[in-house]
Amino acid sequence: MKTQRFKDSKLQRNNKDLQLTIGWLYPELMSTYGDRGNVICLTKRCQWRGVEVKVERIEFETKDEILKSCDLILGGGAQDRQQTLVINDLKKNKGKAMKEMFERGVPGLFVCGSPQLLGHYYMTGDGEKLDGLGIFDFVTKHFGHDKPRCIGNTVGLLNLELETKNQGQRKTIVGFENHGGRTYLGKVQPFAKVMKGNGNNGEDGTEGAIFNNVIACYFHGPLLPKNPHVADWLITKSLQVKYKTEIRLTELDDTLEWQAHNFLLKRAGVI
């Protein structure tokens, strides 16, 4: 996704003139593992820089105009019963608008159960095939409850050019995974390479997927607080797509964020 560049524009220097609208998908239904942490993290990292933030809660009754007004879409994990309600509403109503937004370059972050939502289909443990939105070229299969779930702290190596300059060129990503389904990628780039953990399927070393500026991954819950480079990448991309100009975010003191990040790298034996 190429954005127009206007060097030395006012926007590039001053974050205070900027505004970002975050679309939070079904906050009550898709919020199983502290997923709210991503909303809090993005909101604060914008506010600390003077970027004005608005969070739109996308519910069943939310109209497409509201959804389309969002500059960034966040999706969390859901329990089975809620997941079914969500996918039904997306397929019937909001899925089309969302797909258009993602094709236009609007960024998104989908954690936890998202592969079941965004891929071609999800095959349940009972062999039932549930259609997804088909935005990502991948399929997900559950091999029944005899096959162990993929659970634990996870470390990955990002497959993502972090175009913002202020993250110290960090390439690792840390988090926690907990999933029964296994995802197999088609013609789509993985989000990361697994350094520790299972990733998409425990077989091919891939973790998640990235399409345009949308990240889908098995890292669940509060992924962003311990990965401020990914948080800032999402903010930068959202603002660039919105304002059609290059954006430089003001630097923040992320000492504590990297302490928490490095703690998990050390524990995983990666550093």
Next chain:
Amino acid sequence: MGAGATWPGELALRFNPDILSDFTAGQEVIVLVAGTNGKTTTSKMMREIMEGNGRKVIHNDSGANLVNGLVSAYIKSSNLLGNTRSKYSVFEVDENAFPNVISKVKNQKSKVQIKNQKLIIILLNLFRDQLDRYGEVDSIARKWKESLKQLKSDDLAILNADDPQIAAIGKELQSNVLYFGVDDQKEFLKHNEHATDSTFCPNCGYKLYYEGRYFSHIGIWKCVNCGLGRPEITSVSASSPLPGLYNRYNTFAAYLATKNLGIDEKDIKDILDKFQPAFGRQEEFDVDGKKMKIFLAKNPAGFNANLKTIIDLKAKSILLVLNDRIPDGHDISWIWDVDFETLQPEVNITVSGDRAWDMGLRIKYADLNQNAKIKMPSKISDEILQDKQNDNSKVKIYEELKQAITKALDGLKSGETLYILPTYSAMLDVRKILTGRKIL
């Protein structure tokens, strides 16, 4: 959890997998308390009321609440012939072990089985807890409902009417059912907490309507779609001996159970008035005129309830200790579901535990004191970074627990209280430092 509380049971189970059935067969009264939060306090209340009434009780007071813990409690109170010294059992039971325990109790093959045995089940609540071990709230509720179909008409189930998933189980049971609940509009939350679990009808899946919520998904609820609603409660005149709304639920459940056993209302109240909390549950310590109070905080719902209580108690200093060992759950994502944003900006916060950095980060993003930076020890020395600009910091992070406790106490004036909110294994570590013992 001390290994000593479970190994005798573990060993006995290897020789006789049905030993729990054999032990329970000889009991006149068996009370099983289950729920995410409150089981230790509720079962301790029951035990004290029954013992105050002259009935010696077999009880897993160490908190070992899997099958091996229950068997160990029986072994501890047995003579050499394997006969228990008491005919009354009160157990707290782990959420996931509960269906298996019910099956063991309901399938007694022993010849010494007591006629008219009384079985009382208390279900307190169901919140998200240690998801990486236990799967999801919905699936636990389903397993409980299934296993409780084994209850017979002379058994008794005492259920929380204000927890929709617990209350809905009552309709499916053959046994007698009593419901407890809180009727107190002034305790309704002004804003919903984030950590909500079952906001959907357990019967039809429609979004529930709440006249008011007390905490999380606990409140006065009904389904406008299928008509399912909060069942009628049995009112209780006893009041809770401990602060915190959730302790009212624990008190009401213990009251209904002991009253059903024929214990006089006045005796119950007298004993409850003198009730001392269980280990780590609002347990109090004194050090050189300064007080410390431990509030076990192991999941978002319990944590939010505890935060509300300590805010009401006007806490000035708190110590948060986050571990991620097996009893705590390896996944600490849940701390982002806790509403730390409700704390006053003036509160002094110290952070420690295995995952101190993660908890520190959570507090940083709660953004309580917008001008303050967060202090943490430098890598070289263990001292706080000497940055003059950081002197107004209200948050301090120490990976080492002993140091965290010492530093937090240093900041306290005589007579002031440090409120400690630890996860389960962190609570045992705190007690070990303060008392030299982990449990009792």
